[in-house]
Amino acid sequence: NAGVTQTPKFQVLKTGQSMTLQCAQDMNHEYMSWYRQDPGMGLRLIHYSVGAGITDQGEVPNGYNVSRSTTEDFPLRLLSAAPSQTSVYFCASSFSRSGIYNEQFFGPGTRLTVL
Amino acid sequence: DAKTTQPTSMDCAEGRAANLPCNHSTISGNEYVYWYRQIHSQGPQYIIHGLKNNETNEMASLIITEDRKSSTLILPHATLRDTAVYYCIVSKGPHTGTASKLTFGTGTRLQVTL
Numbered sequence: 001n002a003g004v005t006q007t008p009k010f011q012v013l014k015t016g017q018s019m020t021l022q023c024a025q026d027m028n029h030e031y032m033s034w035y036r037q038d039p040g041m042g043l044r045l046i047h048y049s050v051g052a053g054i055t056d057q058g059e060v061p062n063g064y065n066v067s068r069s070t071t072e073d074f075p076l077r078l079l080s081a082a083p084s085q086t087s088v089y090f091c092a093s094s095f096s097r098s099g100i101y102n103e104q105f106f107g108p109g110t111r112l113t114v115l
Numbered sequence: 116d117a118k119t120t121q122p123t124s125m126d127c128a129e130g131r132a133a134n135l136p137c138n139h140s141t142i143s144g145n146e147y148v149y150w151y152r153q154i155h156s157q158g159p160q161y162i163i164h165g166l167k168n169n170e171t172n173e174m175a176s177l178i179i180t181e182d183r184k185s186s187t188l189i190l191p192h193a194t195l196r197d198t199a200v201y202y203c204i205v206s207k208g209p210h211t212g213t214a215s216k217l218t219f220g221t222g223t224r225l226q227v228t229l
Contacts, residue, residue, distance in 0.1 A: 004158075033217075035219070040221075041221065042202065042219035042220045042221045042222060043159065043217075043219040044219070045217070045218070059218075088156070090158050090159070092158070092159075103161040103164070104151075104159075104161060104217060105161070106157075106158030106159050106160070107158055108157065108158055109156065109157070109158055
């Protein structure tokens with residue numbers, strides 16, 4: 001299994017540009033989430049999904065959209081990038097049955113800089 | 116979800132046990148204690164979780180006090196590769212539909228030295 005994969009690893013955007021951060025998992029996990037981590041801070045939840053077709057907002061959803069059309073993929077869209085969105089973005093997935101509760105598997109992260 | 120309090124940083128000599136404390140005095144009866152760590156700039160890694168009993172796995176042990184208001188993560192023989200930020204998180208279990216909603220604080224930065 002590849003686990004959780006994220007692309008791209010690095011990205012530089014100009015203010016106002018839009019882009020999509022890709023996240024995929026091959027573990028058939030129901031739950032997927034997006035977090036952002038600013039320098040010296042903990043992770044903050046942006047959006048999450050409990051299954052295909054179902055998404056909900058986390059702690060800091062403004063400026064981001066998500067969709068979940070398949071179990072495997074959970075893309076994060078930045079509608080109009082702002083310097084405040086400069087951060088490291090982590091995608092995670094988790095499996096909630098068969099004795100493993102809430103263990104989240106994280107991807108390697110996407111480092112985004114908005115100029 | 117209950118809030119947690121952890122020391123900002125700790126040091127540990129290689130080969131010794133690292134004991135990382137966490138206070139969660141407002142934890143409710145159906146909330147679990149989870150520990151994750153983040154090595155350098157990588158994605159966080161799950162370590163262990165528990166409800167009220169002490170737990171042990173190949174990575175660590177988790178000791179939860181009887182009143183569940185605090186816990187300690189124990190790395191029995193710390194190595195240089197255990198240098199990381201350790202996060203203590205309190206969250207409800209997956210059957211409530213909140214499996215994805217982990218709230219990460221700033222954690223404890225553990226430095227393991229020779």
